Amino acid sequence: MTTKSLPLTPELHAYVVAHGSTPDEVMRDLVEETLAALPAEARMQVAPEQAAFLTFLTRLVGARRAVEVGTFTGMSSLAIARGLAEGGQLTCFDISAEYTDVARRYWARAGVDDRIELRIGPAGDTLRELPHERHLDFAFIDADKVGYPVYWAELVPRMRPGGIVAVDNTLRGGRVLAPSNADDRAVAAFNDEVMADVRVEPVLLPIADGLTLARVR
Numbered sequence: 397m398t399t400k401s402l403p404l405t406p407e408l409h410a411y412v413v414a415h416g417s418t419p420d421e422v423m424r425d426l427v428e429e430t431l432a433a434l435p436a437e438a439r440m441q442v443a444p445e446q447a448a449f450l451t452f453l454t455r456l457v458g459a460r461r462a463v464e465v466g467t468f469t470g471m472s473s474l475a476i477a478r479g480l481a482e483g484g485q486l487t488c489f490d491i492s493a494e495y496t497d498v499a500r501r502y503w504a505r506a507g508v509d510d511r512i513e514l515r516i517g518p519a520g521d522t523l524r525e526l527p528h529e530r531h532l533d534f535a536f537i538d539a540d541k542v543g544y545p546v547y548w549a550e551l552v553p554r555m556r557p558g559g560i561v562a563v564d565n566t567l568r569g570g571r572v573l574a575p576s577n578a579d580d581r582a583v584a585a586f587n588d589e590v591m592a593d594v595r596v597e598p599v600l601l602p603i604a605d606g607l608t609l610a611r612v613r
């Protein structure tokens with residue numbers, strides 16, 4: 397028994413990925429193309445074990461209506477789309493047509509493009525266009541960090557009871573303990589806000605760079 401999560405060596409991470417999170421050929425090509433075309437930005441993609449976990453979670457909640465804020469070249473959206481229930485729909489929000497043009501190609505190649513809608517623009521504005529009723533089963537937040545409180549404020553009231561909001565990078569490489577820039581400070585403050593929010597039951601998991609899951613009451 398251990399009282400805390402294991403630090404992952406590269407070898408142990410490879411073992412984790414090989415035991416239940418192995419990316420298929422489409423995911424592998426997406427990772428490779430992103431690294432080749434956007435080397436400075438490629439680290440923004442979710443980790444392979446997170447992608448597998450997003451598919452698992454989406455399926456677990458039986459999601460039919462899902463939202464993603466921060467799509468980039470499509471790794472996490474592909475994972476969520478693959479977990480949707482029959483007839484399910486994922487609405488993606490991103491500010492970049494350039495990044496998401498890559499995503500569109502991979503959605504088509506994976507045969508999930510018919511269940512994804514993409515809205516381009518600042519998500520603080522575009523999220524407001526969603527219906528106001530509690531219709532969402534699953535939401536994933538992974539865009540600009542200073543925007544997290546705004547995305548949270550728009551999404552939580554739209555979640556159905558029992559719906560899940562997942563939020564990436566909530567450990568900021570460990571810097572939430574001693575924030576060193578505006579993004580770190582924004583996430584540290586956001587984490588406190590989530591803890592104080594009586595509408596949700598949160599858990600912060602040490603997966604990759606930290607993944608908060610909040611079940612909406």
Ligand SMILES: C[S@@+](CC[C@H](N)C(=O)[O-])C[C@H]1O[C@@H](n2cnc3c(N)ncnc32)[C@H](O)[C@@H]1O
Nearest residue numbers: 440441442466468471472490491518519539540
């Ligand atoms: C960390 S990346 C997302 C990675 C993605 N989830 C994946 O697995 O590949 C952040 C994304 O947020 C987008 N973004 C940044 N500011 C935004 C804003 N104000 N509104 C919407 N999207 C934004 C960026 O264009 C970028 O694609």
